Amino acid sequence: MDRGSASESRLLSLIESSDEIIGFKQLVTGYLRSFAPFLKRSQAAACKPAKHSKSNPTGNAQVFRSLAKEFLPFLHKSLSLLPKRLSGLPKIPRESAVELLDVYRLCLDCLDVIAPELSGKPYSVQVQRIRFVHSLEHWELYEEAQAEGFLLLQNLKATYEGGSKGNSGKRKTTFVPLLNTENEDREAASIIVELVVTLVKFASKLKKKVDSEYWTVISMVNESDPWFKILDSESYMKFHRFLQSYLHIITLFLVGELKSFHVDLICEFSQCTFKEYKKSSAHDQTCKVALKICSLLFSQIDKMPCDPILDVLKHVLRFMASESKSRIEGKLEFLELLHYCANKSLSATMYLCDQLAEHLHELADALLERLEPLRKAFSPALGTVDIIIICYLML
Numbered sequence: 001m002d003r004g005s006a007s008e009s010r011l012l013s014l015i016e017s018s019d020e021i022i023g024f025k026q027l028v029t030g031y032l033r034s035f036a037p038f039l040k041r042s043q044a045a046a047c048k049p050a051k052h053s054k055s056n057p058t059g060n061a062q063v064f065r066s067l068a069k070e071f072l073p074f075l076h077k078s079l080s081l082l083p084k085r086l087s088g089l090p091k092i093p094r095e096s097a098v099e100l101l102d103v104y105r106l107c108l109d110c111l112d113v114i115a116p117e118l119s120g121k122p123y124s125v126q127v128q129r130i131r132f133v134h135s136l137e138h139w140e141l142y143e144e145a146q147a148e149g150f151l152l153l154q155n156l157k158a159t160y161e162g163g164s165k166g167n168s169g170k171r172k173t174t175f176v177p178l179l180n181t182e183n184e185d186r187e188a189a190s191i192i193v194e195l196v197v198t199l200v201k202f203a204s205k206l207k208k209k210v211d212s213e214y215w216t217v218i219s220m221v222n223e224s225d226p227w228f229k230i231l232d233s234e235s236y237m238k239f240h241r242f243l244q245s246y247l248h249i250i251t252l253f254l255v256g257e258l259k260s261f262h263v264d265l266i267c268e269f270s271q272c273t274f275k276e277y278k279k280s281s282a283h284d285q286t287c288k289v290a291l292k293i294c295s296l297l298f299s300q301i302d303k304m305p306c307d308p309i310l311d312v313l314k315h316v317l318r319f320m321a322s323e324s325k326s327r328i329e330g331k332l333e334f335l336e337l338l339h340y341c342a343n344k345s346l347s348a349t350m351y352l353c354d355q356l357a358e359h360l361h362e363l364a365d366a367l368l369e370r371l372e373p374l375r376k377a378f379s380p381a382l383g384t385v386d387i388i389i390i391c392y393l394m395l
Contacts, residue, residue: 008074015081021096028103035110068114078107086135146202176223189227196224204249209260247273255296259304267315287333298344306352
Protein backbone atom coordinates (compact mmCIF):
# COMPACT_ATOMS: atom_id res chain seq x y z
CA MET A 1 0.00 0.00 0.00
CA ASP A 2 1.53 3.33 -1.01
CA ARG A 3 1.76 6.31 1.30
CA GLY A 4 -1.30 8.06 -0.29
CA SER A 5 -3.54 5.01 0.17
CA ALA A 6 -2.41 4.53 3.76
CA SER A 7 -3.10 8.18 4.49
CA GLU A 8 -6.52 7.91 2.91
CA SER A 9 -7.36 4.83 4.95
CA ARG A 10 -6.21 6.50 8.15
CA LEU A 11 -8.22 9.67 7.49
CA LEU A 12 -11.39 7.73 6.74
CA SER A 13 -10.91 5.73 9.92
CA LEU A 14 -10.57 8.96 11.93
CA ILE A 15 -13.76 10.35 10.39
CA GLU A 16 -15.68 7.20 11.19
CA SER A 17 -14.79 6.48 14.77
CA SER A 18 -11.92 8.43 16.28
CA ASP A 19 -12.38 10.57 19.38
CA GLU A 20 -9.24 12.53 18.45
CA ILE A 21 -10.83 15.05 16.08
CA ILE A 22 -9.06 18.26 17.08
CA GLY A 23 -6.41 19.05 14.48
CA PHE A 24 -8.06 16.72 11.98
CA LYS A 25 -8.71 19.52 9.49
CA GLN A 26 -4.98 20.17 9.20
CA LEU A 27 -4.40 16.51 8.30
CA VAL A 28 -7.12 16.55 5.62
CA THR A 29 -5.91 19.88 4.23
CA GLY A 30 -2.45 18.41 3.88
CA TYR A 31 -3.79 15.32 2.15
CA LEU A 32 -5.83 17.46 -0.30
CA ARG A 33 -3.07 20.03 -0.84
CA SER A 34 -3.09 19.33 -4.61
CA PHE A 35 -6.38 21.25 -4.77
CA ALA A 36 -4.88 24.37 -3.16
CA PRO A 37 -4.17 26.25 -6.45
CA PHE A 38 -7.86 25.97 -7.36
CA LEU A 39 -9.30 27.08 -4.02
CA LYS A 40 -9.47 30.54 -2.54
CA ARG A 41 -10.26 31.83 0.89
CA SER A 42 -13.53 33.68 1.28
CA GLN A 43 -14.08 36.46 3.80
CA ALA A 44 -15.61 33.89 6.12
CA ALA A 45 -12.37 31.87 5.99
CA ALA A 46 -14.12 29.04 4.17
CA CYS A 47 -12.67 27.49 1.04
CA LYS A 48 -14.64 28.32 -2.11
CA PRO A 49 -13.95 27.02 -5.60
CA ALA A 50 -12.02 29.53 -7.65
CA LYS A 51 -13.09 30.26 -11.23
CA HIS A 52 -11.33 27.97 -13.65
CA SER A 53 -8.95 29.76 -15.92
CA LYS A 54 -9.99 29.81 -19.55
CA SER A 55 -6.54 30.68 -20.84
CA ASN A 56 -5.45 27.03 -20.81
CA PRO A 57 -8.63 24.92 -20.68
CA THR A 58 -6.95 21.78 -22.04
CA GLY A 59 -4.23 21.88 -19.38
CA ASN A 60 -6.76 22.45 -16.61
CA ALA A 61 -8.97 19.63 -17.81
CA GLN A 62 -6.02 17.26 -17.66
CA VAL A 63 -5.20 18.40 -14.13
CA PHE A 64 -8.82 18.03 -13.01
CA ARG A 65 -9.05 14.54 -14.49
CA SER A 66 -5.87 13.60 -12.65
CA LEU A 67 -7.24 15.02 -9.38
CA ALA A 68 -10.52 13.21 -9.86
CA LYS A 69 -8.80 9.90 -10.49
CA GLU A 70 -6.64 10.24 -7.39
CA PHE A 71 -9.02 11.82 -4.87
CA LEU A 72 -12.61 11.08 -5.91
CA PRO A 73 -12.82 7.80 -3.92
CA PHE A 74 -11.70 9.60 -0.76
CA LEU A 75 -14.09 12.51 -1.33
CA HIS A 76 -17.06 10.22 -1.94
CA LYS A 77 -16.34 8.10 1.14
CA SER A 78 -15.74 11.18 3.30
CA LEU A 79 -18.97 12.82 2.15
CA SER A 80 -20.82 9.64 3.01
CA LEU A 81 -19.29 9.29 6.48
CA LEU A 82 -19.27 12.92 7.64
CA PRO A 83 -23.04 13.56 7.87
CA LYS A 84 -23.51 10.24 9.70
CA ARG A 85 -20.78 11.06 12.22
CA LEU A 86 -22.10 14.58 12.77
CA SER A 87 -25.65 13.38 13.46
CA GLY A 88 -24.82 10.09 15.17
CA LEU A 89 -25.07 9.00 18.78
CA PRO A 90 -23.40 9.37 21.16
CA LYS A 91 -23.11 13.01 20.22
CA ILE A 92 -19.55 14.19 19.70
CA PRO A 93 -18.23 17.30 21.54
CA ARG A 94 -19.11 20.59 19.90
CA GLU A 95 -15.49 21.53 19.18
CA SER A 96 -15.07 18.21 17.35
CA ALA A 97 -18.24 18.90 15.35
CA VAL A 98 -16.89 22.30 14.28
CA GLU A 99 -13.67 20.63 13.13
CA LEU A 100 -15.57 18.00 11.12
CA LEU A 101 -17.83 20.65 9.59
CA ASP A 102 -14.73 22.50 8.36
CA VAL A 103 -13.46 19.27 6.82
CA TYR A 104 -16.91 18.65 5.31
CA ARG A 105 -16.84 22.07 3.63
CA LEU A 106 -13.30 21.52 2.34
CA CYS A 107 -14.27 18.17 0.79
CA LEU A 108 -17.26 19.78 -0.92
CA ASP A 109 -15.11 22.58 -2.31
CA CYS A 110 -12.64 20.04 -3.68
CA LEU A 111 -15.52 18.10 -5.23
CA ASP A 112 -16.66 21.33 -6.89
CA VAL A 113 -13.25 21.71 -8.51
CA ILE A 114 -13.42 18.33 -10.26
CA ALA A 115 -17.21 18.37 -10.85
CA PRO A 116 -16.85 19.26 -14.59
CA GLU A 117 -15.04 15.95 -15.09
CA LEU A 118 -17.75 13.87 -13.40
CA SER A 119 -20.71 12.24 -15.07
CA GLY A 120 -24.21 12.77 -13.72
CA LYS A 121 -26.77 15.51 -13.50
CA PRO A 122 -25.65 19.13 -13.06
CA TYR A 123 -27.02 19.33 -9.52
CA SER A 124 -25.29 16.19 -8.15
CA VAL A 125 -22.80 18.26 -6.14
CA GLN A 126 -25.60 20.49 -4.85
CA VAL A 127 -27.28 17.42 -3.35
CA GLN A 128 -24.17 16.92 -1.25
CA ARG A 129 -24.26 20.56 -0.17
CA ILE A 130 -27.86 20.26 1.02
CA ARG A 131 -26.71 17.50 3.34
CA PHE A 132 -24.01 19.84 4.61
CA VAL A 133 -26.63 22.52 5.27
CA HIS A 134 -28.63 19.99 7.32
CA SER A 135 -25.50 19.06 9.27
CA LEU A 136 -25.03 22.72 10.19
CA GLU A 137 -28.69 22.83 11.16
CA HIS A 138 -28.28 19.74 13.35
CA TRP A 139 -25.69 21.64 15.38
CA GLU A 140 -27.98 24.71 15.50
CA LEU A 141 -25.56 26.82 13.46
CA TYR A 142 -28.52 28.52 11.81
CA GLU A 143 -26.73 31.68 10.67
CA GLU A 144 -24.02 29.69 8.91
CA ALA A 145 -26.54 27.20 7.53
CA GLN A 146 -28.67 30.04 6.18
CA ALA A 147 -25.69 31.62 4.43
CA GLU A 148 -24.72 28.27 2.89
CA GLY A 149 -28.33 27.68 1.85
CA PHE A 150 -28.62 30.99 0.02
CA LEU A 151 -25.28 30.42 -1.70
CA LEU A 152 -26.48 26.99 -2.80
CA LEU A 153 -29.76 28.42 -4.08
CA GLN A 154 -27.76 31.01 -6.03
CA ASN A 155 -25.63 28.23 -7.53
CA LEU A 156 -28.71 26.24 -8.52
CA LYS A 157 -30.14 29.34 -10.14
CA ALA A 158 -26.92 29.80 -12.12
CA THR A 159 -27.01 26.16 -13.17
CA TYR A 160 -30.51 26.48 -14.63
CA GLU A 161 -30.36 30.04 -15.91
CA GLY A 162 -26.69 30.39 -16.76
CA GLY A 163 -27.33 30.74 -20.48
CA SER A 164 -30.26 33.16 -20.35
CA LYS A 165 -28.62 36.60 -20.23
CA GLY A 166 -30.70 38.38 -22.85
CA ASN A 167 -33.17 40.12 -20.56
CA SER A 168 -31.17 39.93 -17.36
CA GLY A 169 -31.07 43.70 -17.04
CA LYS A 170 -34.83 43.99 -17.26
CA ARG A 171 -35.75 41.17 -14.88
CA LYS A 172 -36.18 41.85 -11.19
CA THR A 173 -33.94 40.05 -8.72
CA THR A 174 -35.18 36.57 -7.91
CA PHE A 175 -33.98 33.84 -5.57
CA VAL A 176 -35.37 30.62 -7.05
CA PRO A 177 -34.43 29.21 -10.47
CA LEU A 178 -37.00 29.91 -13.15
CA LEU A 179 -38.88 26.79 -14.22
CA ASN A 180 -39.40 26.35 -17.94
CA THR A 181 -40.26 23.50 -20.30
CA GLU A 182 -36.58 22.68 -20.74
CA ASN A 183 -35.83 22.00 -17.06
CA GLU A 184 -38.97 20.26 -15.75
CA ASP A 185 -37.08 17.73 -13.68
CA ARG A 186 -38.77 16.25 -10.61
CA GLU A 187 -35.44 15.44 -8.96
CA ALA A 188 -34.33 19.05 -9.41
CA ALA A 189 -37.73 20.24 -8.16
CA SER A 190 -37.32 18.17 -5.00
CA ILE A 191 -33.87 19.68 -4.37
CA ILE A 192 -35.02 23.26 -4.95
CA VAL A 193 -38.20 22.89 -2.89
CA GLU A 194 -36.33 21.21 -0.03
CA LEU A 195 -33.83 24.06 0.02
CA VAL A 196 -36.53 26.76 -0.03
CA VAL A 197 -38.45 25.07 2.79
CA THR A 198 -35.22 24.69 4.79
CA LEU A 199 -34.42 28.40 4.37
CA VAL A 200 -37.94 29.31 5.54
CA LYS A 201 -37.34 27.07 8.55
CA PHE A 202 -34.13 28.96 9.34
CA ALA A 203 -36.04 32.25 9.22
CA SER A 204 -38.53 30.79 11.71
CA LYS A 205 -35.66 29.74 14.00
CA LEU A 206 -33.55 32.89 13.80
CA LYS A 207 -36.48 35.32 14.21
CA LYS A 208 -34.45 38.31 13.07
CA LYS A 209 -36.12 41.70 13.49
CA VAL A 210 -35.22 42.79 9.97
CA ASP A 211 -37.98 43.34 7.40
CA SER A 212 -35.87 42.25 4.43
CA GLU A 213 -35.51 38.73 5.87
CA TYR A 214 -39.23 38.14 5.55
CA TRP A 215 -39.70 39.88 2.21
CA THR A 216 -37.12 37.36 0.97
CA VAL A 217 -39.19 34.51 2.42
CA ILE A 218 -42.30 35.79 0.63
CA SER A 219 -40.38 35.98 -2.65
CA MET A 220 -38.98 32.47 -2.27
CA VAL A 221 -42.39 31.00 -1.47
CA ASN A 222 -44.00 32.66 -4.48
CA GLU A 223 -41.14 31.78 -6.83
CA SER A 224 -41.03 28.13 -5.73
CA ASP A 225 -44.71 27.53 -6.45
CA PRO A 226 -44.10 26.24 -10.04
CA TRP A 227 -41.53 23.75 -8.69
CA PHE A 228 -44.01 22.53 -6.07
CA LYS A 229 -46.51 21.83 -8.84
CA ILE A 230 -44.29 19.31 -10.64
CA LEU A 231 -43.51 17.27 -7.51
CA ASP A 232 -45.18 13.91 -7.02
CA SER A 233 -48.09 14.04 -4.59
CA GLU A 234 -46.22 12.46 -1.69
CA SER A 235 -43.30 14.88 -1.92
CA TYR A 236 -45.67 17.82 -2.37
CA MET A 237 -47.62 16.98 0.78
CA LYS A 238 -44.46 16.44 2.83
CA PHE A 239 -42.70 19.65 1.83
CA HIS A 240 -45.84 21.78 1.81
CA ARG A 241 -46.85 20.64 5.29
CA PHE A 242 -43.47 21.79 6.62
CA LEU A 243 -43.68 25.05 4.65
CA GLN A 244 -47.05 26.08 6.04
CA SER A 245 -45.92 25.16 9.55
CA TYR A 246 -42.86 27.44 9.32
CA LEU A 247 -44.89 30.23 7.73
CA HIS A 248 -47.39 29.93 10.58
CA ILE A 249 -44.58 30.31 13.15
CA ILE A 250 -43.13 33.36 11.38
CA THR A 251 -46.54 35.01 10.96
CA LEU A 252 -47.31 34.78 14.67
CA PHE A 253 -43.81 36.08 15.48
CA LEU A 254 -44.24 39.10 13.18
CA VAL A 255 -47.68 39.90 14.56
CA GLY A 256 -46.51 39.43 18.15
CA GLU A 257 -43.64 41.88 17.47
CA LEU A 258 -45.79 44.33 15.52
CA LYS A 259 -43.91 47.37 16.80
CA SER A 260 -40.66 46.02 15.28
CA PHE A 261 -41.92 45.63 11.70
CA HIS A 262 -43.70 47.59 8.99
CA VAL A 263 -47.42 46.97 8.70
CA ASP A 264 -47.27 46.26 4.96
CA LEU A 265 -44.81 43.40 5.59
CA ILE A 266 -47.07 41.82 8.22
CA CYS A 267 -50.12 42.14 5.97
CA GLU A 268 -48.30 40.64 3.00
CA PHE A 269 -46.78 37.82 5.06
CA SER A 270 -50.10 36.86 6.65
CA GLN A 271 -51.67 36.78 3.21
CA CYS A 272 -48.85 34.56 1.94
CA THR A 273 -49.47 32.18 4.85
CA PHE A 274 -53.23 32.11 4.26
CA LYS A 275 -52.71 31.30 0.57
CA GLU A 276 -50.43 28.36 1.38
CA TYR A 277 -52.99 27.03 3.86
CA LYS A 278 -55.61 27.25 1.12
CA LYS A 279 -53.52 24.97 -1.11
CA SER A 280 -53.23 22.25 1.52
CA SER A 281 -55.44 19.69 3.22
CA ALA A 282 -55.37 22.05 6.23
CA HIS A 283 -57.32 24.76 4.39
CA ASP A 284 -60.04 24.52 7.06
CA GLN A 285 -57.47 25.75 9.61
CA THR A 286 -57.09 29.15 7.94
CA CYS A 287 -59.70 30.82 10.10
CA LYS A 288 -58.05 29.45 13.24
CA VAL A 289 -54.76 31.03 12.15
CA ALA A 290 -56.61 34.31 11.55
CA LEU A 291 -58.11 34.03 15.05
CA LYS A 292 -54.63 33.63 16.57
CA ILE A 293 -53.45 36.71 14.66
CA CYS A 294 -56.38 38.78 15.89
CA SER A 295 -55.80 37.57 19.45
CA LEU A 296 -52.15 38.67 19.30
CA LEU A 297 -53.19 42.04 17.90
CA PHE A 298 -55.70 42.71 20.65
CA SER A 299 -53.12 41.70 23.27
CA GLN A 300 -50.94 44.65 22.21
CA ILE A 301 -53.57 47.37 22.48
CA ASP A 302 -52.06 48.79 25.68
CA LYS A 303 -48.47 48.62 24.34
CA MET A 304 -48.61 50.61 21.10
CA PRO A 305 -50.73 52.98 18.98
CA CYS A 306 -54.01 51.61 17.64
CA ASP A 307 -53.51 52.44 13.96
CA PRO A 308 -51.02 49.63 13.11
CA ILE A 309 -53.21 47.16 14.99
CA LEU A 310 -56.27 48.34 13.08
CA ASP A 311 -54.48 48.14 9.74
CA VAL A 312 -53.52 44.51 10.25
CA LEU A 313 -56.93 43.61 11.70
CA LYS A 314 -58.70 45.12 8.70
CA HIS A 315 -56.39 43.34 6.27
CA VAL A 316 -56.94 39.95 7.92
CA LEU A 317 -60.70 40.44 8.08
CA ARG A 318 -60.89 41.56 4.45
CA PHE A 319 -58.95 38.52 3.30
CA MET A 320 -61.05 36.14 5.37
CA ALA A 321 -64.22 37.82 4.12
CA SER A 322 -63.22 37.18 0.52
CA GLU A 323 -62.41 33.55 1.34
CA SER A 324 -65.71 32.95 3.14
CA LYS A 325 -67.80 33.46 0.01
CA SER A 326 -67.15 30.03 -1.47
CA ARG A 327 -68.64 27.73 1.18
CA ILE A 328 -71.22 27.76 3.99
CA GLU A 329 -68.66 26.56 6.56
CA GLY A 330 -66.47 29.50 5.58
CA LYS A 331 -69.29 31.95 6.31
CA LEU A 332 -69.87 30.43 9.73
CA GLU A 333 -66.15 30.50 10.55
CA PHE A 334 -65.93 34.09 9.39
CA LEU A 335 -68.93 35.03 11.50
CA GLU A 336 -67.19 33.46 14.48
CA LEU A 337 -64.12 35.59 13.73
CA LEU A 338 -66.28 38.72 13.49
CA HIS A 339 -67.92 37.85 16.79
CA TYR A 340 -64.53 37.46 18.46
CA CYS A 341 -63.29 40.81 17.14
CA ALA A 342 -66.53 42.55 18.05
CA ASN A 343 -66.36 41.25 21.61
CA LYS A 344 -62.70 42.19 22.04
CA SER A 345 -63.25 45.66 20.64
CA LEU A 346 -65.82 46.41 23.33
CA SER A 347 -63.04 46.39 25.93
CA ALA A 348 -60.62 48.38 23.76
CA THR A 349 -60.22 52.13 23.37
CA MET A 350 -63.15 54.11 22.01
CA TYR A 351 -61.17 54.99 18.88
CA LEU A 352 -60.33 51.39 18.06
CA CYS A 353 -63.85 50.23 18.88
CA ASP A 354 -65.43 52.86 16.58
CA GLN A 355 -62.99 52.23 13.72
CA LEU A 356 -63.35 48.47 13.93
CA ALA A 357 -67.14 48.66 14.27
CA GLU A 358 -67.28 50.68 11.07
CA HIS A 359 -65.15 48.12 9.27
CA LEU A 360 -67.19 45.20 10.62
CA HIS A 361 -70.33 46.96 9.45
CA GLU A 362 -68.94 47.19 5.92
CA LEU A 363 -67.96 43.53 5.89
CA ALA A 364 -71.28 42.45 7.32
CA ASP A 365 -73.27 44.41 4.75
CA ALA A 366 -71.22 42.97 1.91
CA LEU A 367 -71.12 39.30 2.94
CA LEU A 368 -73.93 38.35 5.28
CA GLU A 369 -77.13 38.50 3.25
CA ARG A 370 -79.35 37.93 6.24
CA LEU A 371 -77.79 40.75 8.22
CA GLU A 372 -79.85 43.52 6.58
CA PRO A 373 -83.24 41.86 7.28
CA LEU A 374 -82.12 41.24 10.83
CA ARG A 375 -80.97 44.83 11.15
CA LYS A 376 -84.48 46.04 10.29
CA ALA A 377 -85.94 43.74 12.91
CA PHE A 378 -83.70 45.08 15.64
CA SER A 379 -83.97 48.32 17.52
CA PRO A 380 -82.30 51.26 15.71
CA ALA A 381 -80.29 51.77 18.89
CA LEU A 382 -78.34 48.59 18.24
CA GLY A 383 -75.04 49.07 16.47
CA THR A 384 -73.18 46.77 14.11
CA VAL A 385 -71.22 45.10 16.89
CA ASP A 386 -74.44 44.27 18.79
CA ILE A 387 -76.09 42.81 15.70
CA ILE A 388 -73.05 40.68 14.82
CA ILE A 389 -73.04 39.23 18.34
CA ILE A 390 -76.76 38.45 18.09
CA CYS A 391 -76.28 36.82 14.68
CA TYR A 392 -73.52 34.66 16.12
CA LEU A 393 -75.66 33.59 19.08
CA MET A 394 -78.46 32.65 16.68
CA LEU A 395 -76.29 30.09 14.81
